[in-house]
Amino acid sequence: MEQTATERHVKIKSIHKLAITTPVPISIKNTGITPGFKGASHQMATLTVGNYNQLENTNYHLSPHKILIYSEDKPIIPKKMFINGQEYQTQVISHFNFAFSYQRSTLKPLFIITANQKIAQSVNPNSWLYVLGFNTGGTTKQVNKFAVKLPGALRLKTDNYSAIPIVKKAIHALFGSLLFIGGLISLTMILVTALLIYYKQISEGYADRARFQTLQEVGLSLDETKQAIRSQVLTLFMFPILGAVINLMFAFPAIKNSLSLFSMYNLRLLVVVTLVTLFLLIIYYLVIYGLTTKIYTKIVEQRSHNLE
Template sequence: MIQLKLALHNLVKSKNQSLPFIFSNSMWVIITYIFLSMIYNTNIKTNSYGTVANYILKLGLVFVILIAALSTFYAERLLSKQRMQELGLYSMLGLTKRHLRQIILLENSLFYMICIIIGSTLGMTFSKLAFMSLKSLLGASSLHQSFTLLPLLYVAVIFAGIFILIILFDFWGLRKVNPINLWAKSSQPEKEPKSHILLAVLGIIILLIGYYISVTVRPTGAAFGQFIIAIMFVVVGSYLVFITASISLLKALKKNQNYYYKPNHFISVSNMLYRMKQNGAGLASISLLCTSILVALIASVSLVAGQKNLINLWSPRDIQIVSKAPLSTTANQTIHRLANNYQITMSQPQTLIVTTPVMGALSGNQFNSQFNTKTEYTLSSLDLKQYNHLQNTNYHLKNNEVLLYAPGSNYSQRHLTIRGRTFKVKPVQRFNGAFVYSHTIYKSIFIVAANKTIAKQLNPQPYIYAQGFNTHGTKRHQKQFAKTVQKTLNIDPGNFTSKYIMRDLLKAMFGSLLFMGILISIVMICATTMIIYYKQVSEGYADKDHYHIMSKIGLSKKETKKAIQSQVLTVFTLPIIGAVLNLIFALPAIKSVLTIFSMYNLKILLIVSLLTISVLIISYMLIYLATTTMYRRIVENPSTD
């Protein structure tokens, strides 16, 4: 069959484009299979808090499929432009549109089968390693893996759908083009884009608005929504800036005679200007993908590193019970009986009596009770006698003085106004009885007043009783004991905290987030690499005739090399600068989101950020060196296919 032979010939002949396409799609098959294997080939749903991890993995799977589809379409669009030349030649030799469609169908079918075979084989191989990593991150010894054909079936169906859409896309493009013009279409040059000053200015303004929102995000309930809005502005602004502002910049450089009329600048500026509309979108995509990699890794690693701090804040002791009245004698007897049943030794319980926390915002040295998007804190009050007893301290306070304990807020004012009364503040750094009421995301403030009367005036809410105690025994018995106490006494989950239960929940949540972040980062790195590679190859084929003509009129190999380096370095530098700039402005928003969960640690955030940026830059430079070599080889050899 001549169509099959031609399809195979195209794959082998165009190996510079075919092999990276196969490699990248095989990588996405591997990652997709690993996600599906973790969801369907493990008992994660029946594990402790596995429903949370399973849900997060499914979200990651959807994201991976979306990125894989978009990146594959991007590569296919560049591949189809090169394929047009081959199809144009075949049409001149007498093949009809039906024959050309058959070649496209067979070529993409071969791509699909090769990618599925390679990806599924390697996916099954690496899924064991991925499972061990997930098991370690979740800390779930009872997690086990089995083998079923369901993930393989889903992978085959998902990527069959992607490749069917690609085939239909190619058919549509072929339908609109007269076969006799296919050869000429493949070599049509890009038209010089127009300069849109207003759009360029608008893009810069939109980008700056996104940066401003990100920098001014405060750790309140509205932080998530503001961060999403900031992301939307940055995405739109980045595309406008890279497409329109870059064109305006290149035209400005073209008008600068001292800069423009130098061989390497003349060639690089001219080449980039004529294709910057397409280049700009590609550069913006690369920049945003790099930003996504940085944010995903930094956020997920910071969450995992800070979970211990969150557990300690939510409950200073192994078990904490909050109620509106002191626990009855019967309830305490039940707790001791259950402790004996599970061979648990309990410490002496300590009870903290405080006013029910009231939500509000801290503005300067004034606390305002409110519940809206500006809400950031919860405030409770207690008397000095109780604080001294719990802390073994000997503070003395006047009626106009208070002690203030606000972990994570760094309150430095000397005065505080609450409900119209101003008090002198003495900050304290330790309070063993502090806890987070109802596991709220807001930061806790504890005000210690001179006596109960003033404490009640500061916050006229009913008193609550927080009883906590430590336990000693095996981890399994401690978890079983905590679950049984909550169930037997019928305590609302918001008023009951067990460090061991909470640790399992956070490990399931943040461990799966880190697992997903790592896999998604690999996917985005592959997508970035593929976009860069195909952009370089596509431009290499578009530029080779120009360089060949210029070499005939006197352009030396040294000057060609300098021009290529100037152009490629400019193209590569802009996205990574944009990504680092985006991250710098995203860090305040990331800090605010982490602060909401009381998991912000400046040292961890900076270390993770610097390491992630360093790894990304090194990887980016390796991609730069590899694709530059490919670009130069194509350009310097006019006969390269």
């Protein structure tokens, strides 16, 4: 590894080692953790508190019946739970730099930290897996070449090796194209919907101006005319927004589950992006509404002026 780094003019630093049991698919219930693919939501691996303290520079001490649990998506964990027939007191922790998805599984990684190796093995009887992680120093070009060259030099399988430059490139290629296509389709549909409403209201303006003229002749003031126009147009423009919000409320769980297939579990980010999107949509529709109201009112007033 160091030889390959030297050839590529890259420095290896901050080397860390992690020993975990090979992850197993699990489902989390109120009573405990159940292993198996049926209904699985996470992949569980165990490690010792000594290894965790060494990696994270912490000073945890655990009794045999107490465990620490870390998962990036922060699932609901009961204070006491059964795992393989044994009851444990649980404590959820929020920090683990060495967390990773084994073999790039779509299941969310969950790590259980135990007092010693014997308990770790009883929680997850799978064989031990040894992980080596490190940072690199050098130019972006040098680090990228090193990341591509290293698995061949070490004769590693693709699913046994992961590097930030390679993952970044794959993510940019996948999500960049999806973002462009999704944004283009969404923008097109928003424009078409808004413009259809706009031109429909303009044509309605030409059809309604005689009616407004009649109402003005029987006592409807100009201010009341403008108020009626604003109310009518606003109602029409609010229906698509209301429909979009209701549709999004029902679709949100499906969107969340779809994103989890790409190992994206940041619910807070999803909520923020959703709210920002709705805000921009409402602003866009209000702009079109303001323009429509102005043109609609002008059409009605033009008719009144001509008759006078």
